[in-house]
Amino acid sequence: MTLPATMRALEASAFAIDSLKLVERPVPAPRRGEILVRIRAASLNYRDLAILAQAYLPTLPLPYVPASDGCGEVVAVGDEVTRFRLGDRVAPIYTQGWHDGKPTIEMRTKRTLGAPLSGVLQDYVAVPAEDAVIVPGHLTDAEVATLPIAALTAWSTLEEGDVKPGDTVLVQGTGGVALFALQFAKLAGARVIALSSSDEKLARAKALGADVGINYRTTPDWQVAVKEATGGRGVDIVVETAGATLDKSLASLAFGGFIGVVGFVAGYEAKIPLRAVLGPMIRIQGIAVGSRARFEAMNRAIALHGLKPVIDSTFPLARGADAFRHLASGQHFGKVVIDVAGA
Ligand SMILES: NC(=O)c1ccc[n+]([C@@H]2O[C@H](COP(=O)([O-])OP(=O)(O)OC[C@H]3O[C@@H](n4cnc5c(N)ncnc54)[C@H](OP(=O)(O)O)[C@@H]3O)[C@@H](O)[C@H]2O)c1
Known part of the structure; x- marks a missing residue:
């Protein structure tokens, strides 16, 4: 597959929902041990609202790309990647590097996706292959995108x-x-x-x-x-x-x-x-989300029981700011999703 040189990213240039705008960014190249994921769907968490309101990680450098939870397809792999193949459907884990047991304080404070690490409201994200999981086959991309944090x-x-x-x-x-x-x-x-x-x-x-x-x-x-x-x-x-x-x-x-x-x-x-x-x-x-091992155990339970996440609503990436406003309104029941791959 030939990858484009640039992609869309929904960027916050200030601590305000109104500052969210689509910008063009270079598509990252996966480094050794990394996979490049074409993000198809993302979901929002209360954390994403709190960060934009500067009530959480108040010194986060701007601009940044929000949101931690996504589902996508592996479209390129760096050298020495054996965990995934092209075409695999994956979800990056929220706390990068936390594979089992307890995380280190560095992982908890410096290695979380969607701030301080660049988030999933963009077409492509490169993550270490060790920091993503295969997702349950019976779920849609939108449903998978609700799993990593919530x-x-x-x-x-x-x-x-x-x-x-x-x-x-x-x-x-x-x-x-x-x-x-x-x-x-x-x-x-x-x-x-x-x-x-x-x-x-x-x-x-x-x-x-x-x-x-x-x-x-x-x-x-x-x-x-x-x-x-x-x-x-x-x-x-x-x-x-x-x-x-x-x-x-x-x-x-x-x-x-x-x-x-x-x-x-x-x-x-x-x-x-x-x-x-x-x-x-x-x-x-x-409680601080969970490890990759727990994510994989949870996915086995979700697959075995055919569990379906509750999606409240879905917004296109271009209307990402409306998705944040909807979450802030408190009207939702379940998860607010952003369709990243759609128009
Ligand atoms: N520690 C962690 O690992 C972790 C992970 C995920 C989330 N969180 C935190 O957990 C909280 C929930 O996150 P979320 O993503 O599930 O949020 P969410 O989808 O926005 O849901 C928030 C819900 O809280 C309910 N609520 C509001 N005020 C309440 C009150 N006084 N008493 C009881 N319920 C109330 C509302 O339900 P009704 O509309 O039905 O009233 C609202 O829909 C947030 O603070 C988030 O930051 C922490």
Whole structure:
């Protein structure tokens, strides 16, 4: 295949959604050990919004190409690549270099795609062959593009929480991470309680398998409703995407329960009573997406069970800024996707 010399990239020239513009960039040549991926689809994460709002990585050099999650085809390989062949459909991993176990601090802070490393909202991306995975064959490119952060974070949280059949899992909201956590918890044989600001979204979460839905806007003391819904016992695992609600999550837990602290959509700070952690022997664990080995294990589960990610909407690359605005509006249910290969 003859590759073009230049490609389209959606570049942010300032910390503002309005600054996102299509520009022309040279197509990178894969170096030794690298693959060149023709990106077909990408998806957005809350992180991408937070970076553009300068609320996360505030000293990131401009301009930059956002977004971490993509799916594409291997169109060129550098010397010494044995892991992939031309035509393979792959997803680059978010934390480059994190293959198994725990990452180093350098990987976590300097080697993440979509800032500080150049992101996937461009036609071609070169990554080390070791830093991409083969993707489940039954999924569309758009569906695959939802996996690298949102799905893997949900998977890691449940794995860190030792999810078992019969457990009860609390998921907060109906965004990307929460809906994957709902789906994986059901696969694991758990009961799921879902929170949302919208009754209509709760009905959709129930159609996906949620056993109980609680509107956190009309029931601000939702921890009481969670305890009631579990006969007073509490939940085993909380997938904490809201952050500032940690005190309520603690009050929702069963003895010996687990909170995976994933996100901060309700704010970065929480005040918690230590007695609620000590006495009931609670585990609280920060979550940072996951390793390549976990990504591959997750993909096996997704393929075995024919699991389909929930896509809210798809925007063409040229309208990428609208995709960010849509995510910021909070109207979405599941993932917002960008069709990179389309017109
Ligand atoms: N640590 C990690 O590895 C990791 C990985 C991925 C994401 N995250 C973080 O996790 C969070 C969620 O990410 P995402 O990509 O899934 O976001 P998202 O798709 O934008 O979803 C956010 C959802 O949060 C819900 N929400 C808002 N305020 C809430 C509140 N006060 N209580 C409960 N739910 C609330 C809303 O659901 P409703 O509309 O249904 O109310 C909204 O749709 C973000 O903070 C993100 O940065 C962290």
